[in-house]
Amino acid sequence: MKKLIFVAAVTMGLSAILAGCGDSKTEGSSDGESLKILAAHNQTSPDNPYQTGLLKFEEVLEDSNANIEVEVHAGTLGTEESELVEKLKLGAADVIVVSPGFMSQTGVKEVDLLALPYLFESYEHWESVVDGEVGDQMAELINEKSNNDFKLVGYWSAGVRHYYGKKPIESMDDLKGLSIRTQTSGVVSDYWTQAGAVPTSVAWGELYQALQQNVVDSSENAYPYFVQQNHHKTKNGKFISETAHDYTTRLMLVNGKKFDAMTDEQKEALLEAATASVEAEREAVYAQEEEYKQKAIDEGAVVNEIDTTKFQELAIPIQDKLAVDIGAEEIVEQINSLRK
Structure with a gap:
């Protein structure tokens, strides 16, 4: 690929x-x-x-x-x-x-x-x-x-991580109040909190049941990982929105x-x-x-692409703040300089 x-x-x-x-x-x-x-x-x-x-x-x-x-x-x-x-x-x-x-x-x-x-x-x-x-x-x-x-x-x-949950998202407003299984501390938690979601801790081995029983509204991961665990077949895992928020x-x-x-x-x-x-x-x-994206679709998942511009804009100040907090401004500059 x-x-x-x-x-x-x-x-x-x-x-x-x-x-x-x-x-x-x-x-x-x-x-x-x-x-x-x-x-x-x-x-x-x-x-x-x-x-x-x-x-x-x-x-x-x-x-x-x-x-x-x-x-x-x-x-x-x-x-x-x-x-x-x-x-x-x-x-x-x-x-x-x-x-x-x-x-x-x-x-x-x-x-x-x-x-x-x-x-x-x-x-x-x-x-x-x-x-x-x-x-x-x-x-x-x-x-x-x-x-x-x-x-x-x-x-x-x-892989590339995407949102998946009980409803699709088209904009950041659609995340408001949704519980999402992700890290509950650090920059990842800060990001989803600022996006309006509620970071929630669920063990990976328990996530299928949590999605199926409405314990958590959504999650985020890459196709090979959540599709192999059949999360896309659960009540709260059917809708996949390609946020591509994390390589x-x-x-x-x-x-x-x-x-x-x-x-x-x-x-x-x-x-x-x-x-x-x-x-x-x-x-x-x-x-x-691609293999597991197609598998998810074939098995009833609904996939939508979204404009991630606003999502990316939200991430920039979080990136800058962490860089300053830990004294890693030069590292972030190096990373950004390698963008095409």
């Missing part, structure tokens, strides 16, 4: 993957035991792009000569990203995929920039940012400000301290596997965007 823009320097600038847990030995150990790695994401569908990415990571790493085994967990270590972040920090998971919002809660506030509504205008723009200098800067900040608890080894996409970023993270304890050969192999996983995951997302 979109052409990947890969920059080799990015993966060189990003530190690579980490760690086994328990009594696993590194390759250089005398008993020759393999290093075991638990890799986890929060999605439960086997067709999800996250699963595609981590399975590619497993394949490439296990085909290397680094004597590493990978165990992929699709939602079985937690369907909440906060759980996965905590498990990574404690060593109960070794590789995770998480949104920028949860990283900002750990003290790396700059990463919240990547979650700003309407920060990116296209996949090409997004890739030029995360695969360039800004992406490298974010990786360094995550490592430094987390005291080496986390290393970023790749930027994944989670989403997901962070592939490892535990920095565990990574540092690995052999050079293991580090190199893990970095190569991470790079392969990024490419595979993005390709899956881009291919599934």
Whole structure:
């Protein structure tokens, strides 16, 4: 659907993957035991792009000569990203995929920039940012400000997010008073609140039921994710309005301290596997965007395109305020300079 823009320097600038847990030995150990790695994401569908990415990571790493085994967990270590972040920090998971919002809660506030509504205008723009200098800067900040608890080894996409709910929206006025399942703190929450909606917290695994039983009026996500969960078939998920408010970023993270304890050969192999996983995951997302949009339509969903001019205008002061608050004006300027 979109052409990947890969920059080799990015993966060189990003530190690579980490760690086994328990009594696993590194390759250089005398008993020759393999290093075991638990890799986890929060999605439960086997067709999800996250699963595609981590399975590619497993394949490439296990085909290397680094004597590493990978165990992929699709939602079985937690369907909440906060759980996965905590498990990574404690060593109960070794590789995770998480949104920028949860990283900002750990003290790396700059990463919240990547979650700003309407920060990116296209996949090409997004890739030029995360695969360039800004992406490298974010990786360094995550490592430094987390005291080496986390290393970023790749930027994944989670598609283009749109509104879906119990009624279509044509303008911002249509959002007034609607509860929407989204983040309930930070810039994302601020945006939807200022748009007139009511941000509401619902666990991803409980969202189908919440939409079906009128617990929440609407939600927002990308086609591959909410269609795979059949949200479009619920009472409050039928109407999809293409707001395209977020070309989403997901962070592939490892535990920095565990990574540092690995052999050079293991580090190199893990970095190569991470790079392969990024490419595979993005390709899956881009291919599934149109596939799952059509599936939703075929199964009764109603899709409408809208003029997003007013929505974008609302986002600009929120972007500017966050940049000033966290001292990241130059980063935002860099991002905007890469617009076509």
